[in-house]
Amino acid sequence: MPDTTENSSKTGIMICGHGSRDQGAVDEFGTLAGHLAKRFPDYEVESGFLEFATPVIRTGLDKLKDRGVDRIICVPGMLFAAGHVKNDLPSEINSFAHAHPDLDVRFGRELAIDARLLRAAKVRIEEAETVANTTGEIARKDTLLMVVGRGTNDSDANSNVNKVARMLWEGMDFGWAEVSYSGVAYPLVDEGLNKAVKLGFKRIIVFPYFLFTGILVNRIYRWADDCAQAHPDVQIVKAPYLNDHEDLIDCFADRVEEALNGDNKMNCLLCKYREQIIGYEDDQGAAQVGHHHHVVGIGTDGHGAADHGIHHGKHGHHHGHGHSHDHGHDHGHTHNHGHPHPHSHDSDS
Numbered sequence: 059m060p061d062t063t064e065n066s067s068k069t070g071i072m073i074c075g076h077g078s079r080d081q082g083a084v085d086e087f088g089t090l091a092g093h094l095a096k097r098f099p100d101y102e103v104e105s106g107f108l109e110f111a112t113p114v115i116r117t118g119l120d121k122l123k124d125r126g127v128d129r130i131i132c133v134p135g136m137l138f139a140a141g142h143v144k145n146d147l148p149s150e151i152n153s154f155a156h157a158h159p160d161l162d163v164r165f166g167r168e169l170a171i172d173a174r175l176l177r178a179a180k181v182r183i184e185e186a187e188t189v190a191n192t193t194g195e196i197a198r199k200d201t202l203l204m205v206v207g208r209g210t211n212d213s214d215a216n217s218n219v220n221k222v223a224r225m226l227w228e229g230m231d232f233g234w235a236e237v238s239y240s241g242v243a244y245p246l247v248d249e250g251l252n253k254a255v256k257l258g259f260k261r262i263i264v265f266p267y268f269l270f271t272g273i274l275v276n277r278i279y280r281w282a283d284d285c286a287q288a289h290p291d292v293q294i295v296k297a298p299y300l301n302d303h304e305d306l307i308d309c310f311a312d313r314v315e316e317a318l319n320g321d322n323k324m325n326c327l328l329c330k331y332r333e334q335i336i337g338y339e340d341d342q343g344a345a346q347v348g349h350h351h352h353v354v355g356i357g358t359d360g361h362g363a364a365d366h367g368i369h370h371g372k373h374g375h376h377h378g379h380g381h382s383h384d385h386g387h388d389h390g391h392t393h394n395h396g397h398p399h400p401h402s403h404d405s406d407s
């Protein structure tokens with residue numbers, strides 16, 4: 059339960075979403091924010107988006123300030139810590155915190171790999187199996203699980219998808235598991251499926267390890283449909299994404315509690331901005347600033363925004379930025395260094 063003791067009535071929670079040009083994704087995020095507001099009835103709760111959708115994060119922060127809060131807990135609505143959690147969100151929050159030094163502004167950590175999220179993933183996969191088995195049951199030993207991550211230019215974040223896949227593979231006794239990505243990282247889903255069908259399994263379950271729907275999830279399902287059409291001898295099953303599963307809501311609530319208690323440090327052991335990670339050596343110590351200003355708040359229809367959704371490799375397209383990473387991740391304004399680095403990213407959702 060939330061701490062409702064001293065000053066709790068003056069605490070605000072800011073739920074920070076990625077944003078999407080898909081209205082369905084925006085609606086699902088709003089539903090999740092509503093669940094969290096019910097979990098913390100004594101706190102003021104707002105939500106906002108980093109890009110595309112409105113309201114933007116700054117709008118939510120301003121609303122909380124105007125309601126008289128003296129402490130704001132900012133929680134990233136994202137699974138893993140890549141560029142958005144390490145760069146863009148702290149940049150937004152730092153800017154607000156520096157403009158309002160009288161406020162205690164704290165930045166929570168990402169959802170990360172969590173037993174509750176694995177349980178939620180298991181439920182979603184089992185839901186897909188139940189539907190597929192109505193046309194004939196196929197044993198898990200004859201099933202390949204394809205876990206699909208979003209894909210980033212941060213190898214540490216990408217590797218987390220592999221860990222999730224391995225734990226689901228072993229925990230659910232699938233015959234095999236593979237990993238692919240919706241963009242930026244290799245292999246993309248279509249490439250991964252083209253290789254997976256050659257392994258001889260009777261069924262392939264395509265599971266998007268995503269929080270919400272959106273352009274990327276729809277693309278994953280289209281690739282699955284294309285594979286099913288090209289390989290009618292293999293049953294291709296599309297599993298639902300996480301969405302507002304109760305275990306996911308519990309995990310979000312814990313991230314808020316961690317930030318309230320000062321126990322919310324990220325795992326920076328393999329962060330490319332802190333250590334010289336193979337292939338990303340020049341990113342160590344890079345400065346910290348956001349790089350999605352061109353799509354902040356432009357709306358869910360995109361208004362002509364470029365679709366840069368299926369780049370892969372480390373340098374899909376480049377933005378030179380001076381920003382800094384001091385990675386004291388216990389709150390949102392403790393980052394200092396300073397030289398530029400390029401970004402390859404996928405701004406679709």
